[in-house]
Amino acid sequence: MARPPLPPFEQDTAAQKARMAEDAWNSRDPEKVSLAYTEDSLWRNRAEFLQGREEIVAFLRRKWDRELDYRLIKEVWAWSGDRIAVRFAYEYHDDSGQWFRAYGNENWEFDNQGLMRRRIASINDVPIAESERKFHWPLGRRPDDHPGLSDLGL
Template identity: 75%
Template structure:
């Protein structure tokens, strides 16, 4: 299975890969998102270690069951031949209606077929008043004309 764009990355293809990842995560479809990773993909997400597609699906299912109305923006930070570094921020609320914004960085490593074989994520979050939310697009893909992280001052 091939997942273009493929390494070695250029600035343009790295930016495309980041946007495709953002779009996938904003779908909030764990099975669809897991297909972007190798069958034995290894993750570190905060203090949790996740290995393989089945574990990715289970992790994302749990995540999006508690992080409601999840909306994410990713931005390219750096890249090499088969690695991409991104920064991101997302907003969500819990089942009590409390809103949060999470900020983080991810380091990605891809195989020759463009599947991510390693994902290392560092994430911090804090509560925000609902009035401070910055992501108001309808659930799903972020509109192309919506401000990015830099435009929002994140």
């Protein structure tokens, strides 16, 4: 099943693909998110290596069980052909109430149907005070009028 926009990407289609990924991840629905990846998709997330949708779903369940009130913003950094590089930040708190902002970069590679066949993510978590939070929209999709990373100085 095709997942437009399809490669080769241009500025607008790369931005559309990044926003679609952001929206899906902000849903915190592992099954929904996994459908954007090929059946045998390869991931490196921090120091964890995954292959296939089943492992992706299990990973995302674990992630969102411990990263509470998760809110994410993605921004395209570069694109070429079937690849897109994004930078991102997300905020969450753990079960003790400590807030974090995670900063990272992802490299994505897509098949000709627009499914991501490879995702390589490098991420760093920074503890923040609740008063330092910048992502305040209700859980779910980031509103269109909410500032992006560059607008927030991130």
